[in-house]
Each structure stands twice: as structure tokens, then as C-alpha cells.
Amino acid sequence: MSALPAPLQDWFDARGWQMHPHQAAMLDRANAPALMLIAPTGGGKTLAGFLPTLAELGAAPAPGLHTLYVSPLKALAADIKRNLSTPIAEAGLKIRVEDRTGDTPASRKKRQRADPPHILLTTPESLALLTSYEDAPRIFAGLQRVIIDETHALAESKRGDQLMLALARLQTLCPTLRRVGLSATVDDPQAVARLMARHPDPCEILEADPGPDPDISMLVTEEAPPWSGGGAKYAIPAVLEAVKQHRTTLIFHNTRAQAEIFFHNLWLANEDGLPIGIHHGSLDRGQRERVEAAMVAGQLRAIVCTGSLDLGIDWGDVDLVIQVGAPKNVKRLVQRIGRANHRYNAPSKALLVPANRFEVVECVAALEAVRARDLDGEPRGPGPRDVLCQHILIAAAAGPFDADMLFAEMNAAGPYAGLTRAQFDACLDFCATGGYALRAYDQWQRIRQREDGLWELRDPRSAVRIRQNIGTIQDTDTLKVKMRGRGGKPLGDVEEGFAASLTKGDTFLIGGRIVRYEGLREMVVEVSREATRKPKIATFMGTKFATSTQLSSRIVRMFQQDDWPELPDHTADWLRLQRDVSRLPEPGRLLIESFPHDGREQLVVYGFAGRNAMQTLGLLLTKRMEEEGLAPMGFVSTDYATLIWGLDAVTDPRPLFDLERLEEGLEGWLQGNAVMKRTFRASATIAGLIERQVGGQRKTGRQATMSSDILYDTLVKYDPDHLMLQITREEAMRGLVDFARIREMCARVGDRMDLVRLTRVTPLAAPLFLEPGRVPIRGDADDRLIEEEITRLLDESGLAQVDAPARPVWRVPY
Missing domain, CATH: 3.40.50.300 (P-loop containing nucleotide triphosphate hydrolases)
Structure with a gap:
């Protein structure tokens, strides 16, 4: 040694x-x-x-x-x-x-x-x-x-x-x-x-030796999870009790908005005055640093957080991690669990809190995967070419370069090992001319080839602008939020779109406190304290996770068991009833249910392909239904299913799933869609076509959007094969629409589709009717109206039998 x-x-x-x-x-x-x-x-x-x-x-x-x-x-x-x-x-x-x-x-x-x-x-x-x-x-x-x-x-x-x-x-x-x-x-x-x-x-x-298995289980609560929703308000008494029994607890959430809601409700229920904090990426840096310092000093009993505390920082004496909501990804769950008992050969302790009934199944599947050390992950495709274009500009900023040597250098980078010379030359030409439709404009002619064959910046002064725009992180267009008055305390950021929806007097949550919108001054959202009204929720973008394909497969395999002793009685009864009145999804087959409800025909496709893919599938299937002479009226999707409602019943689903026709429909939809414009803007910014920083000043989101939309429309009209449009399509297919999962699903099931025609809502379909957009309920009567809607659906589907014991009906999280 x-x-x-x-x-x-x-x-x-x-x-x-x-x-x-x-x-x-x-x-x-x-x-x-x-x-x-x-x-x-x-x-x-x-x-x-x-x-x-x-x-x-x-x-x-x-x-x-x-x-x-x-x-x-x-x-x-x-x-x-x-x-x-x-x-x-x-x-x-x-x-x-x-x-x-x-x-x-x-x-x-x-x-x-x-x-x-x-x-x-x-x-x-x-x-x-x-x-x-x-x-x-x-x-x-x-x-x-x-x-x-x-x-x-x-x-x-x-x-x-x-x-x-x-x-x-x-x-x-x-x-x-x-x-x-x-x-x-x-x-x-x-x-x-x-x-x-x-x-x-x-x-x-x-x-290294992986060490002992984590001490991980599902939190036991007196009240069962609701059928729908993501807030887990029902579990707050049990979460507070767990916090009291430990020194420091990290309470993870999958989105910033969910963290804000949970922190607010936790604070209201915190009758013992336990010191708790909140930490996520949209909060002001000063506030995050104060929370971090308090954690290290052992001054906080609990911190409600997001992925901002996922990675390897040793934050004080954390001895419990609570994951609120299904983890969606086993690898991410293991990373978060590791924050507790941050010592070698000391088992980490964690509790999972399903936000709703279906998440009980997903949490149990995730627990089994952790115990089996079965990590999940999605295969990475080749390195994206917008990053390649930025790297060419970085090389030019450093001085003249030889194209052959730079290509060989890029080929040595793992993600670009498969890069062809034609692809590299297309990126080089883009940096030199902007592409066919833009070559007449000097501003996009960033580099040129010298007589000796080396490439250099056309204008050496542009190196400063290139350096100002280096990076691949695409910030959501946000505005600063500050308390009103001179020297107002900064609170964090909210999206421009959310700020634009506010009128004076509106209230929203940020940093766990309710504030009142007073106005917009010099691109800053000014607020005042407000603690007497039910707030709106700031629409923090953050990262919205889709359930991994490996975890989805494990869930479907769980359905094949004769019984489910590992599940709580209420959830096992739910699955048994689904099997009795319909059937449960099976590996290698696609379950499709059809039934009437509220004067409309309902179609439920259990694809288990993740939220992005299932939303895309809903859009494409409704388009295919129109082409087949059916009359779809709308759809809603979750990670595991898509519900479509309309006037006509589907009797043969196979023509709807023709992969070639689905892809044709996707192409047509993508052409002028906002998804493509948003993707174009992100990729064009990375590639250097659009600058967010000019002369040290950052463009507003509105300015950047206007310029990118004009560029996008111009290229679509005059140069549809432009490199940036190629990149945009690749990025949209890989990320926002996740068509690869739809393609994989279709290949996996082929024509093995089970269409089950029923007379009423099924147990597995019932939660879909409570998804946002499907049951549009607003105002102070939310809880009572949703209770009534749930009771009606339970009666119709036979689920009332499952919850016969006298106890509160499911409370939907606020």
C-alpha cells in the first residue's frame, strides 16, 4: 500500500x-x-x-x-x-x-x-x-x-x-x-x-463496500392517503411526531411548490414551536445560506427542502430523512436517504410518505428496489449539438484553432465519441455563418477561416460576449420578490408568467410565508406581509420528475401477485376490487378500459410510461381518434395512465396505436407548438444564437422570448432544415414530449392490447377523475366539493366497500 x-x-x-x-x-x-x-x-x-x-x-x-x-x-x-x-x-x-x-x-x-x-x-x-x-x-x-x-x-x-x-x-x-x-x-x-x-x-x-442496508420504511398514519393530490397534508401530524423523535430531519419534496405548501401547513400545525426551515432553489441566496448555517449549527429540528439538498454536502446532525411523495426514481431516493447518519457503516434512516393512494404502491415498489440495490436510470443519447456549438465558440475565444485538431479533441470526449465529421462541420458552419437563412446578418457570423486554414473570431471583441453567455443551465424567466419599501428584504424569485397573472391584493406563498402582491416596480415584485388569507401558490418550475421505466415495471410486476401483504389494507383492497371488476395491468400487454360516465364515453390507457410521455400519448391519441371519426373532447394524464373523454366509444384500439401514424401526428403538432418554441429558445441560447447577457445586462424573459420566437418562425419558413431546428426537434423528442418511451411501449406490447368494456368507473381509474383539469373546482368550498365528488365516484365504482369502517372520508390535500 x-x-x-x-x-x-x-x-x-x-x-x-x-x-x-x-x-x-x-x-x-x-x-x-x-x-x-x-x-x-x-x-x-x-x-x-x-x-x-x-x-x-x-x-x-x-x-x-x-x-x-x-x-x-x-x-x-x-x-x-x-x-x-x-x-x-x-x-x-x-x-x-x-x-x-x-x-x-x-x-x-x-x-x-x-x-x-x-x-x-x-x-x-x-x-x-x-x-x-x-x-x-x-x-x-x-x-x-x-x-x-x-x-x-x-x-x-x-x-x-x-x-x-x-x-x-x-x-x-x-x-x-x-x-x-x-x-x-x-x-x-x-x-x-x-x-x-x-x-x-x-x-x-x-x-467500495456498500455498507449496511438503510433503515427505510413507509410512515404509518392514522388517516389513509387521499385518492388524488400531491401535498400529503393528511400525514402532517405523523410527520411532526417523527420530527420530535429525532435531532434533525430533512423533509424532501419533488417540486418547489409542493415544498412551499407542505411547509406552510407544517408551520400551522407546529403547536410546540419546533424550529423548522425551508430550502429550495427559488429562495433568496441569503435566506438559503441562513438556513444552511442554522442546520450546521444544529439549530433546526426540520428542514423542508427539494433537490437543492440532494447532493453530498454534510449538513449537520441529520438523523432522519422523510421523502414526501413517491420518489419517481430509486437512484434519487438512495441519494436523499444518504443525507441521514452521514457516516460510514452507519445505516441511514428514512421514511416515505405517499401523497395519494396510487403512490402507496409506488413507494412500496421503491422500498423493494432500494433493498434489492436495484438502481434505475435512463440511457443517455449522444452529446447534444447545441453544447458542441458553444464549445466551438469557447475554443475560438481562447485563440485561433485547427478544425481537424478540434474535431479529434471532441471525439475524445465520451458523450461525443460517435460524433461524425459532417455533424462537426455543420456546427462549425453554424458558428461561422448562422446557417443558410441567417448568413446575410453580421451578428451571427462569429468565426472565420484564415488563409493559413486556422479558424478565429471574426471580431476579437466578441470574446467578452461569448464568455458572458457560457453555460448550459437555462434559468426559468423569473422576477425578484422583495418586501415593499426602501431596502426591502429579498425573498426569492417567481416566474414571470406567474407575476403577470397577479393583481394588487393577490396573495401567494414564498419562503413559507404568505405575502400580498403590491405591484411591479423596475422588474421587481413588491409584496407586503399578509397572514390572514388563503394564498395562491407561486408557480415554481423546478424539476418535475417522471417515474423511471424500471420503477414502473416493478409496479406492474407487483400487480401480478396473488395478494399484497406488504401493502396497507386500504390499498390492497383497492387492487383486489380492481381485479374483480376489471383487470390489472400486465407486463408486455396494454390494458385499456372503456366505460360511460357523466354522459360521456371514457377511455383509460394504462401505459406506465411517465407523465411527459403519457401527456404526449393523450394528445396523439385524441388526434388519431378524430382521424378515425370518433369525437374526443379532452384528456388528462398521470405517470401511469391517460384518461380520454368524448362522445363515441372506442371498440378497437389497435388502429389508434399505429406507431407510424402517431409519429406523423407528433410531427404535425410540433411544428408550431409552444413546446418547440420553448425548446428552440433554450437550445439557441446554449448554441450562442441568442444572447441572454449583453454588455453585462441580462435581457428580460419577454425580450428573449420575442427574439427567439421571431427567429424560430423565420427559420421554419425559410430554412426548415436549419441546424438549430434539427437540434430543437431532437431535444423536444428526448425531453418534453418523451416520445422514446411511447415508441418503447408500442414495441413492447405490439398488438397485445386488452380492451375491457365496463358499465362504470373502475377502482384504478377513479383517481384520474380528480386530476387537476378534470374536476375543475375553485373557491373556499374546495374541500367539501371534492369530498362530495370523491364520495360519488367511490359509490359508482364500488370503492365505498373498501372504506366501510367509520373514519373520515379521504381528505384531499390543500
Whole structure:
């Protein structure tokens, strides 16, 4: 085993510590060109990644940048800096560690370029920016190692694609550069390793002892979950009781709006005055930092949060994680569970709280998957070309480049290993001319080829604008929210569209408090305190997750059991009744139910393809029904089913699922749809066609939307095969409409469709009638009217038998 420098070994010995086997293994493999460590949360994987660096610098310190650490979160970089400072200072090592993110002062950034620290902690965006400078070869001249933390999170997004292109650039500057990936949750280690390594070089994978299984179960509540809704208000008494029994509890939600609602209701029920906080990405940074500091100091008993606290930061003495709502993805659930008892070989403790009846089934399926260590994940396609276009502009900002060499460099990046020269040349031409329809406009002619064959910026001054717009994160168009008055306290952000819907006197939730809208001043939403009225909810976009295909498959397999002893009685009875009056979905088959209700014909398709795909399927099926002479009137979708209502009954569903006709319908729908315009705007911004920052000033969302819509309409009319339209279609198909899941579903079931004609609503279909948009109920009488609607549906479907015991009827979350 490789030895640590004496000062570092003495530091270990003084604490009575010994290296974990995987930490020692990382030290032994310090010279591996590419190495990925998969270790459980709390297993010291970050220290394992840095031990070779500390050993090398401790034994032979030298000026200049030695190790670059890249994480997906600015806060994680700052946390690692604090954690590294302790062993370096106490072992007396002469090692300088600094972080460089969007929050770093410009003066420090300038100094770092002139005099780089030994270890620099940064993010993908800041690294891309560093590679765009003319002095990048000097900055990175001595670079020996790059450590990529939370590799799984970066591998699933365009930020990861951007990072891998930047690493390819660094490898060109530093041919002996060693790459280290760190992750706790990886569903396909080989796939992630291929992305991280320099293509076609291999990447060695080191898996640590996974440690004990987590202590994870479903929260027991006196009241059963409601049939519909996502707030889990019914469980708040039980959640508060669990919080009282633990030191610090993280209460995770899948969306920011759900977190706001839950925090508000939790606060109202918090009669003991327990100190609780809220944390999500739309809150003001100052408020987030105050909550983080209180967590580290152990001053909070509970924090209602979203994915903003998913990743590897050690936030104080957390001993319980509660996931409210079905986790949708087993890998994400495991990551969140790891926040509790953040120590090696200490089991994490977690509780799942289903928000509604169907989520009980999904939560049980997720529990089984966690216990089986069966992680899920979606296969990544080739690296997106909008990121490629941005990288070409970054290369040009750094100085003249040879196209052949840049193409070879991009091919060495894992996500772009399959990039063809024709695809690269199309991106190069786009950066040089803007494409056929735009080549007459100087503003889109960013680069040109010199007589010696090298490519360079057409105007060297444009390098500044390129650097101002580097990045792949597409911010939702938001407006700042502040308390009214001079020096008003900032609260966070809300979407422009939501702000535009407000009139003076409207109330909404932000940061867990109810505020009153007073007006819009200089693009700032001004509010005042209001605690007496029922609020609207700010429409935070955040990330809306779809249930993974692996978890959906596990749910369908659960349906095939003879009975369900692992489910609560109320949910098992529900499934038994579904089997009695209709049937349950089966693997490899498509269950379709048809029945009359409220004077309309209802069609329910149980596709289990995720919310985006099921919404797209509803749109395409209604279009196909119109083509077949049927009369659809509308549809609503969930992760597992699509409900369509209309005038005519469907007697043969097979023609509706003709994949070729469905794809033709999708093409027609996409042409002028807002989905495409929104996707175009995001991709065009990444590719550099649309600038969000000009002269240090950020365009408003309305300005950016107007310019992107005009560009989109122009290209559709005059250049329909334009590169940006190709990219837009690829992105829309992959993300917003998720057509790949529909294609996979059709291929899986073929013509094995089970159309069951019934006389009334079925148990599994009943919750669909309570989805937003299907039962439009408004005003203060919401709860009573929804109770009445649920009771009517239960009576009609026979579900009243399931809930015969005298107890409150299902309470729909506020």
C-alpha cells in the first residue's frame, strides 16, 4: 500500500483513524489515467479522491495548479474547501486551496489566473470559462489531476456534456492528466465510466463496500392517503411526531411548490414551536445560506427542502430523512436517504410518505428496489449539438484553432465519441455563418477561416460576449420578490408568467410565508406581509420528475401477485376490487378500459410510461381518434395512465396505436407548438444564437422570448432544415414530449392490447377523475366539493366497500 506523507499519517494517528480500504486503494492507484470510485454516502469518498493529491503535494510541493475539483454545486465546492482546510492546516502541509464559482469576487478570480492555487474547486461553468482565456495553457500548465464529484448527477445533464468537452481541452493542454470520478449512486458504472474517460481509453472502476442496508420504511398514519393530490397534508401530524423523535430531519419534496405548501401547513400545525426551515432553489441566496448555517449549527429540528439538498454536502446532525411523495426514481431516493447518519457503516434512516393512494404502491415498489440495490436510470443519447456549438465558440475565444485538431479533441470526449465529421462541420458552419437563412446578418457570423486554414473570431471583441453567455443551465424567466419599501428584504424569485397573472391584493406563498402582491416596480415584485388569507401558490418550475421505466415495471410486476401483504389494507383492497371488476395491468400487454360516465364515453390507457410521455400519448391519441371519426373532447394524464373523454366509444384500439401514424401526428403538432418554441429558445441560447447577457445586462424573459420566437418562425419558413431546428426537434423528442418511451411501449406490447368494456368507473381509474383539469373546482368550498365528488365516484365504482369502517372520508390535500 502506498504510504501517506508523515505529517498526514501523524494527523490520522492523532485521531485514531485508519484509512478505509477504498481510500487506500485510491492511493495505490494514484497513477491510473482514469479511475471512478463508487462509495456509499458518508464513506469518505471525497477524501479518498484527494489523498493522492495531498500525498504528492505533501511530499514534493511545487507552485502552480496541481488538482482541479469539479462539482455540480457551488455550495459543495465551498463545503469541500472547509473540509480540506482542516487536515491541511493541522498536518502543517504547505498547500493552498481556493474555490472559484459564480460567487467568487472578480478580484480573486483575476489573482487566481495570475497565480493559481495548488487545488482549485470549481463548477463546470467556471471551468469552461477558464478554458476560454488566451492564457489557459499557462493556467493549466502543471495540472496533474481532475476530480469530478457527484459524477452521476453531472452525467445526466448538459452540464456533464459541457464538462467532458472541457476535460478534452485540458487533456490536450496536459497530456498526462489523470481523471478521478466520485459517486455514491450509479445505476450503470460502465456507462458513466465511458463518459468520463478519454475515448477510447478505459476507466478503472473501484467499488467500495456498500455498507449496511438503510433503515427505510413507509410512515404509518392514522388517516389513509387521499385518492388524488400531491401535498400529503393528511400525514402532517405523523410527520411532526417523527420530527420530535429525532435531532434533525430533512423533509424532501419533488417540486418547489409542493415544498412551499407542505411547509406552510407544517408551520400551522407546529403547536410546540419546533424550529423548522425551508430550502429550495427559488429562495433568496441569503435566506438559503441562513438556513444552511442554522442546520450546521444544529439549530433546526426540520428542514423542508427539494433537490437543492440532494447532493453530498454534510449538513449537520441529520438523523432522519422523510421523502414526501413517491420518489419517481430509486437512484434519487438512495441519494436523499444518504443525507441521514452521514457516516460510514452507519445505516441511514428514512421514511416515505405517499401523497395519494396510487403512490402507496409506488413507494412500496421503491422500498423493494432500494433493498434489492436495484438502481434505475435512463440511457443517455449522444452529446447534444447545441453544447458542441458553444464549445466551438469557447475554443475560438481562447485563440485561433485547427478544425481537424478540434474535431479529434471532441471525439475524445465520451458523450461525443460517435460524433461524425459532417455533424462537426455543420456546427462549425453554424458558428461561422448562422446557417443558410441567417448568413446575410453580421451578428451571427462569429468565426472565420484564415488563409493559413486556422479558424478565429471574426471580431476579437466578441470574446467578452461569448464568455458572458457560457453555460448550459437555462434559468426559468423569473422576477425578484422583495418586501415593499426602501431596502426591502429579498425573498426569492417567481416566474414571470406567474407575476403577470397577479393583481394588487393577490396573495401567494414564498419562503413559507404568505405575502400580498403590491405591484411591479423596475422588474421587481413588491409584496407586503399578509397572514390572514388563503394564498395562491407561486408557480415554481423546478424539476418535475417522471417515474423511471424500471420503477414502473416493478409496479406492474407487483400487480401480478396473488395478494399484497406488504401493502396497507386500504390499498390492497383497492387492487383486489380492481381485479374483480376489471383487470390489472400486465407486463408486455396494454390494458385499456372503456366505460360511460357523466354522459360521456371514457377511455383509460394504462401505459406506465411517465407523465411527459403519457401527456404526449393523450394528445396523439385524441388526434388519431378524430382521424378515425370518433369525437374526443379532452384528456388528462398521470405517470401511469391517460384518461380520454368524448362522445363515441372506442371498440378497437389497435388502429389508434399505429406507431407510424402517431409519429406523423407528433410531427404535425410540433411544428408550431409552444413546446418547440420553448425548446428552440433554450437550445439557441446554449448554441450562442441568442444572447441572454449583453454588455453585462441580462435581457428580460419577454425580450428573449420575442427574439427567439421571431427567429424560430423565420427559420421554419425559410430554412426548415436549419441546424438549430434539427437540434430543437431532437431535444423536444428526448425531453418534453418523451416520445422514446411511447415508441418503447408500442414495441413492447405490439398488438397485445386488452380492451375491457365496463358499465362504470373502475377502482384504478377513479383517481384520474380528480386530476387537476378534470374536476375543475375553485373557491373556499374546495374541500367539501371534492369530498362530495370523491364520495360519488367511490359509490359508482364500488370503492365505498373498501372504506366501510367509520373514519373520515379521504381528505384531499390543500
